[in-house]
Amino acid sequence: MKVLHIITGLGVGGAERQLQTLLRRLPARCEVVTLSNPGPVAEALRADGVPVTDLGMRGNRDLRALPRLVRTIRRGRYDIVHTHLYRACVYGRPAARLAGVRAVVATEHSLGEHGIEGRPLRRTTRALYRATEKLGALTVAVSPTVAGRLDRWGVPAERIEVIPNAIDPARFRFAPAARRVVRARLGLDPDALVLAGVGRLVPGKRFDLLVRAAARVPQARVVLAGEGPEAEPLRRLAAGLGVADRVRLVGECDGPGVAGLLSAADVFVSCSPEETFGVAVLEALAAGLPAYYAACPAVQDLPPGEAPGARRIDPDPEALAAAVRREAAAGPRRYPVPAAVHRYGVAAAADRLMALYGRLHTAVAAPRPPSMLLASAFPPPFVFPSPGPEPPRTPEPAQRAGGGPR
Known part of the structure; x- marks a missing residue:
């Protein structure tokens, strides 16, 4: 199975370190695209033998990233596309579907009651998240607490699965x-x-x-x-x-x-x-x-x-x-x-994620034309709202003299 992970950046943060921890254990061919900031975690992933591509995105409103991401996904012929963090989800899920990949999963790492990754939960932020969520097959919540927040946002329960963060x-x-x-x-x-x-x-x-x-x-x-x-x-x-x-x-x-x-x-x-x-x-x-x-x-x-x-x-x-x-x-x-x-051992988390990938890969139907996919997710007169300015994310080393909520 070939899996592409799309993440907003690869500085030393909780989500970034979590991705690195899981990729060391996942028995799948994994590659990573970072929309921007190919930081220390990118170097560590490459040292582990994981290919990393920097898309060179210049900010939330750099819409040129979408066609570049679509081309990257098409060339890679991936079975699964897995997105991490807000901007990567907003761009990655539409790009995957436009590229013909229907097994699209996101991990929700940082959804709080009042903010997401330090970003205030404004109406446009929530609208854009909800609209692009419909293009995915499933959202992974890193805790039951996050699953409850997704449910209150209106994400259907059958589209939420809890796979807790992992630790070695x-x-x-x-x-x-x-x-x-x-x-x-x-x-x-x-x-x-x-x-x-x-x-x-x-x-x-x-x-x-x-x-x-x-x-x-x-x-x-x-x-x-x-x-x-x-x-x-x-x-x-x-x-x-x-x-x-x-x-x-x-x-x-x-x-x-x-x-x-x-x-x-x-x-x-x-x-x-x-x-x-x-x-x-x-x-x-x-x-x-x-x-x-x-x-x-x-x-x-x-x-x-x-x-x-x-x-x-x-x-x-x-x-x-x-x-x-x-x-x-x-x-x-x-x-x-x-x-x-x-x-919360990493081996158990990797096993659960691979089982999820297997179910999605088996369940997806034949691809439909991209125009139909977008129409179903963005019915007229939907206006694609701006994500707004990107808040600074200094990783949580994690979280992190040695790293997160890290």
């Missing part, structure tokens, strides 16, 4: 040697209490709460992995609170870098009040860390007791500071890798 627990196993090396590189004392955060440095992630909490706990040090427009505001906040020497922003990190950071840390914190999954929390649990989160569907959607090292907290600096003080009093500790982490 072995890649994040605690490594004492990495702990020593990363702490030395960052200038952190061996006995310092280190709080780690991983994700895009954007307002919605609320890393400012972590900085404010650390200011209330003198022995705490903060290390944030990620890039984004909030980097400078966070530095100014740390300086204003008198803790600039206790806050490290280490920039964008890939998977191995995140693993090293988690080994160096004592506590993981995710202050984001809205997440679609929460891979970064699972990675922290795989490293044996106590993990505090404001929202994490990956844990919240599970039966109680499957993630004893994870604790939900209010996104409030004093509540977080109180939790950090308790961790300081308990001293450094590592938990056994919990059942929650193993539940």
Whole structure:
């Protein structure tokens, strides 16, 4: 089976890293098209032997990308086209159908209650998403939480399938040697209490709460992995609170870098009040860390007791500071890798995705003329709305000194 994955960009983000993780396990011939930004994940995919094509798209309104994408799909003679992230779905699903591919699946990575990938959910955003969704065969939700949001948008239940995000627990196993090396590189004392955060440095992630909490706990040090427009505001906040020497922003990190950071840390914190999954929390649990989160569907959607090292907290600096003080009093500790982490193993996710591909490939009927396909999805007098300006996506290394909702 030959599969083309279309993604908006390949910087170090949660969806991007998730694609890389899955492609290492999928028993299919996979190729990738990135609409723009062939960043570090593109290099990593090529190193893994996955062909990557950069479409060179110049923005959401670069409509020239659509015929280029149609030609790319036709030349490749793909059995399945799989799209990831908003812009790739908006362009990829019509392009696939125009190219004669009817087995079109999308993964919805980042649909929140009030935004999608940092983009406000305006009427035109939702209309364009809904219209192009009709050109696909199925949408994969990365959690039951996301499936519920799709349902409330009006996506038919039979066109939604939950396949949770995946994690390779072995890649994040605690490594004492990495702990020593990363702490030395960052200038952190061996006995310092280190709080780690991983994700895009954007307002919605609320890393400012972590900085404010650390200011209330003198022995705490903060290390944030990620890039984004909030980097400078966070530095100014740390300086204003008198803790600039206790806050490290280490920039964008890939998977191995995140693993090293988690080994160096004592506590993981995710202050984001809205997440679609929460891979970064699972990675922290795989490293044996106590993990505090404001929202994490990956844990919240599970039966109680499957993630004893994870604790939900209010996104409030004093509540977080109180939790950090308790961790300081308990001293450094590592938990056994919990059942929650193993539940989301990458091998199981790859098997489920391949089974889905097989069903779609078998079920699709003979191709119909592109004009009929477009007419059914965009009945007159439909006006193709503009996606609007592309918000900055500094990956979440994931999510991410090592990455997301990451």
